[in-house]
Amino acid sequence: MQLRIANRISRMSLPWLLVISCLLALATSTLAQSGGRQTSERLAQNPCSSKQTCHECIQTSACAWCSQPEFGDRKRCFQPSILTDANRQCREEFTIYPQNEYTVLQNEELSKASKGGAFLSGSTYESSSHQESSSGYDGGFKEAVQVAPQHVNLKLRIKEKYRLSLQYAQAEDYPVDLYYLMDLSKSMEDDKEKLSLLGNLLASTMRNITSNFRLGFGSFVDKTVMPYVSTVPKKLKEPCENCQAPYGFRNHMPLNQNTTLFSDEVSRAAVSGNLDAPEGGFDAIMQAVVCREQIGWREKARRLLVFSTDAGFHYAGDGKLGGIVKPNDGHCHMDQRGMYTHSTIQDYPSISQINLKVKQNAINVIFAVTAEQIAVYDRLREHVEGSSAGTLSNDSANVVDLVKDQYSKISSSVEMKDNATSAVKVTYYSSCLEDGPMKQTNKCDGLKVGTLVKFAADIEVTNCPANRDEWKQTFQIYPVGINESLVIDLEMICDCSCENPGNAGYEERSEKCNGFGTYKCGICECDSTHFGRTCECDSDNTHTDRDQAAGCRPDNTTTVDCSGRGSCVCGVCECEARPHPEEKISGQFCECDNFSCDRQGGLLCSGEDHGRCECGKCVCLPGWTGLACDCRATNETCIPPMGGEICSGKGECECGTCRCFEGEDGRYSGRFCEKCPTCPGRCAEFKECVQCQVYKTGKFTEEECARNCTFVPRVIDVVEADEEKDENLCAYYDEDDCRFAYVYTYDENGKVEIRAQQDRECPAQVYIPGIVLGVIGAIVLIGLAMLLLWKLLTTIHDRREFAKFEKERSMARWNAGENPIYKQATSTFKNPTYAGK
Numbered sequence: 001m002q003l004r005i006a007n008r009i010s011r012m013s014l015p016w017l018l019v020i021s022c023l024l025a026l027a028t029s030t031l032a033q034s035g036g037r038q039t040s041e042r043l044a045q046n047p048c049s050s051k052q053t054c055h056e057c058i059q060t061s062a063c064a065w066c067s068q069p070e071f072g073d074r075k076r077c078f079q080p081s082i083l084t085d086a087n088r089q090c091r092e093e094f095t096i097y098p099q100n101e102y103t104v105l106q107n108e109e110l111s112k113a114s115k116g117g118a119f120l121s122g123s124t125y126e127s128s129s130h131q132e133s134s135s136g137y138d139g140g141f142k143e144a145v146q147v148a149p150q151h152v153n154l155k156l157r158i159k160e161k162y163r164l165s166l167q168y169a170q171a172e173d174y175p176v177d178l179y180y181l182m183d184l185s186k187s188m189e190d191d192k193e194k195l196s197l198l199g200n201l202l203a204s205t206m207r208n209i210t211s212n213f214r215l216g217f218g219s220f221v222d223k224t225v226m227p228y229v230s231t232v233p234k235k236l237k238e239p240c241e242n243c244q245a246p247y248g249f250r251n252h253m254p255l256n257q258n259t260t261l262f263s264d265e266v267s268r269a270a271v272s273g274n275l276d277a278p279e280g281g282f283d284a285i286m287q288a289v290v291c292r293e294q295i296g297w298r299e300k301a302r303r304l305l306v307f308s309t310d311a312g313f314h315y316a317g318d319g320k321l322g323g324i325v326k327p328n329d330g331h332c333h334m335d336q337r338g339m340y341t342h343s344t345i346q347d348y349p350s351i352s353q354i355n356l357k358v359k360q361n362a363i364n365v366i367f368a369v370t371a372e373q374i375a376v377y378d379r380l381r382e383h384v385e386g387s388s389a390g391t392l393s394n395d396s397a398n399v400v401d402l403v404k405d406q407y408s409k410i411s412s413s414v415e416m417k418d419n420a421t422s423a424v425k426v427t428y429y430s431s432c433l434e435d436g437p438m439k440q441t442n443k444c445d446g447l448k449v450g451t452l453v454k455f456a457a458d459i460e461v462t463n464c465p466a467n468r469d470e471w472k473q474t475f476q477i478y479p480v481g482i483n484e485s486l487v488i489d490l491e492m493i494c495d496c497s498c499e500n501p502g503n504a505g506y507e508e509r510s511e512k513c514n515g516f517g518t519y520k521c522g523i524c525e526c527d528s529t530h531f532g533r534t535c536e537c538d539s540d541n542t543h544t545d546r547d548q549a550a551g552c553r554p555d556n557t558t559t560v561d562c563s564g565r566g567s568c569v570c571g572v573c574e575c576e577a578r579p580h581p582e583e584k585i586s587g588q589f590c591e592c593d594n595f596s597c598d599r600q601g602g603l604l605c606s607g608e609d610h611g612r613c614e615c616g617k618c619v620c621l622p623g624w625t626g627l628a629c630d631c632r633a634t635n636e637t638c639i640p641p642m643g644g645e646i647c648s649g650k651g652e653c654e655c656g657t658c659r660c661f662e663g664e665d666g667r668y669s670g671r672f673c674e675k676c677p678t679c680p681g682r683c684a685e686f687k688e689c690v691q692c693q694v695y696k697t698g699k700f701t702e703e704e705c706a707r708n709c710t711f712v713p714r715v716i717d718v719v720e721a722d723e724e725k726d727e728n729l730c731a732y733y734d735e736d737d738c739r740f741a742y743v744y745t746y747d748e749n750g751k752v753e754i755r756a757q758q759d760r761e762c763p764a765q766v767y768i769p770g771i772v773l774g775v776i777g778a779i780v781l782i783g784l785a786m787l788l789l790w791k792l793l794t795t796i797h798d799r800r801e802f803a804k805f806e807k808e809r810s811m812a813r814w815n816a817g818e819n820p821i822y823k824q825a826t827s828t829f830k831n832p833t834y835a836g837k
């Protein structure tokens with residue numbers, strides 16, 4: 001009996017036990033998932049925690065690696081600036097936290113060329129003597145120094161900027177080499193004659209700028225193949241009257257101080273001829289730039305190449321028209337006579353080749369071309385570093401002034417550039433000649449000889465190149481057109497020494513890794529058949545148990561393996577693969593991802609230009625901040641272009657934009673809160689004065705106008721308000737129903753300025769009697785026209801009806817004599833007085 005009762009009770013309570021068990025399981029799962037999310041959020045706030053190797057760790061800004069043996073399951077990559085358990089438990093001798101290192105190798109003071117060497121004092125050079133022999137520098141001569149420092153060494157971590165300072169000052173009496181490269185086709189014959197007469201003037205003008213000046217001369221025509229020149233034997237010898245044989249390029253006179261020789265060489269040079277309009281100027285520029293010894297370019301001199309022509313140019317690819325397919329190699333090919341030997345062998349150089357050689361040889365190209373070609377060469381100079389363009393008169397009579405003006409423009413500005421690789425980002429800052437904070441720019445204008453300009457360069461390694469040889473590289477920061485530079489020996493800190501053979505902390509087939517892996521920086525790198533923290537797992541014999549599962553959880557507060565986003569295999573998390581290939585789940589416990597960061601406008605971290613998603617948190621690029629990197633880090637965008645307070649003092653700068661206030665007068669608006677459409681203006685205040693002063697109308701008499709009006713409007717034809725200048729447009733109608741308009745604004749001193757429209761806009765006068773008479777006349781004419789139309793229509797209708805009647809009568813079938821029912825009338829006459837007798 002008792003057994004049956006117990007069984008009955010057991011059967012009755014079984015459903016309730018199942019329900020209770022399900023509720024307990026659901027609660028446990030919810031708590032576990034909540035704990036997993038909290039753990040993931042906590043780990044996501046630290047970008048170092050997800051890094052599994054030493055090189056990944058130090059390639060993350062502000063992260064350090066602990067290579068201490070037997071460190072347990074604690075995070076080896078940590079932030080030293082944040083106090084954590086890893087900071088306290090990792091001993092200092094095992095902490096790998098490389099710092100940026102900057103070493104100056106050469107830093108000569110800025111100076112001008114002299115025997116004793118005069119150095120900068122303050123912002124200008126001290127005067128000293130300067131001598132140079134025609135053959136070169138003498139024994140005690142000191143070259144000018146225009147860039148300081150000259151050579152530095154920099155060790156830099158990835159994505160960490162280092163700011164270094166450099167100075168530039170243009171040396172007084174700096175040497176100048178000017179090579180005049182002239183188009184000697186037939187159309188330039190008068191220009192050649194004028195240049196031969198101006199040679200001495202050109203030299204004397206340049207010597208007023210520098211006493212150390214040299215001048216050279218070269219010419220060009222085009223390739224001596226069809227279709228550029230005529231290949232008829234007679235034409236090859238004399239393509240035109242009094243012309244010499246065509247050629248590609250010729251160096252008539254290397255750089256020399258003898259200006260008389262320059263005039264003679266220009267005078268002796270004969271013109272030639274070709275067939276097509278463009279010339280072979282690119283061939284000549286290439287040879288004049290790369291043939292440094294033949295041309296005579298000096299190492300320490302400002303090099304000017306004046307390119308004079310009245311035509312366009314052939315460039316890479318045009319040589320195929322003449323059967324020349326070999327690309328230009330960018331090397332010097334000049335014989336002892338100064339002739340270009342590969343004119344018919346190599347194609348024309350490309351614009352990028354010209355730009356590259358000009359940069360490598362620090363040459364300023366001045367394109368002196370005629371007005372018809374200036375637009376083409378203006379576009380060309382944008383692609384050739386350090387070049388400029390000027391308009392040449394038809395006979396080159398203004399060449400001296402042109403060269404002087406262009407040299408003045410070149411020497412009065414400095415532009416800093418570099419030849420760093422794509423893995424290195426260099427950003428320049430300078431205040432130029434102004435006092436105050438530096439702003440982002442690499443160019444300063446308005447310089448004079450001896451003016452000191454300070455630049456700051458932020459150098460950042462954006463990524464480690466795949467080729468380890470590129471982790472050490474040398475690049476230059478240089479002023480355009482000056483053969484001086486700051487040489488930077490850059491060493492990228494991309495890995496740890498304990499990850500390389502031969503260093504402490506590196507053991508191949510280490511016992512710490514059960515002989516199945518390499519011990520590096522405190523962790524095991526297992527071979528292809530093993531895995532686990534100490535390579536304890538065999539890929540051919542995997543199994544899971546409670547101890548191994550613990551290795552897939554960050555701590556004992558959660559029972560969820562791999563943050564619920566992966567599988568625990570032999571104590572190691574294998575994270576899930578996302579459907580989208582660019583979305584990755586990573587981290588030791590699959591706690592990180594690159595797709596769950598805040599978004600703005602549908603873009604992750606507001607787009608690649610603003611930030612990147614790392615471990616569930618946006619890492620903003622310089623200049624941006626906010627959870628989604630959608631806010632500008634400065635208030636510069638809230639300051640009006642003409643200066644002044646932030647948001648014009650009428651709002652607050654939030655996230656790089658102005659949030660305008662609503663005042664007692666009205667609500668402010670506009671990009672800088674500079675507008676207030678609802679605020680009362682001063683239009684009515686100036687109305688009467690504008691009327692009496694400009695239009696002689698209104699309620700003010702002439703005496704009242706002079707007594708009450710303190711301003712005099714400026715009368716113009718048409719009045720328009722410029723909102724960017726905070727101008728206010730006012731318009732009214734006067735007693736004559738005429739519209740008049742004026743604009744008022746304020747000058748820099750706060751004084752009101754008014755511009756009034758010269759003529760009022762009045763409605764046209766209406767002549768009432770004329771309108772009445774016109775309407776009456778129109779009615780009469782319309783009536784007469786309608787009567788005439790009615791008469792015409794009636795006449796036409798009557799004529800049509802009569803014609804119809806006549807037609808029907810003519811078509812009748814029987815006439816009066818043939819009608820069978822027709823009986824002729826019978827008449828009887830009887831004489832009453834006749835009795836038959």
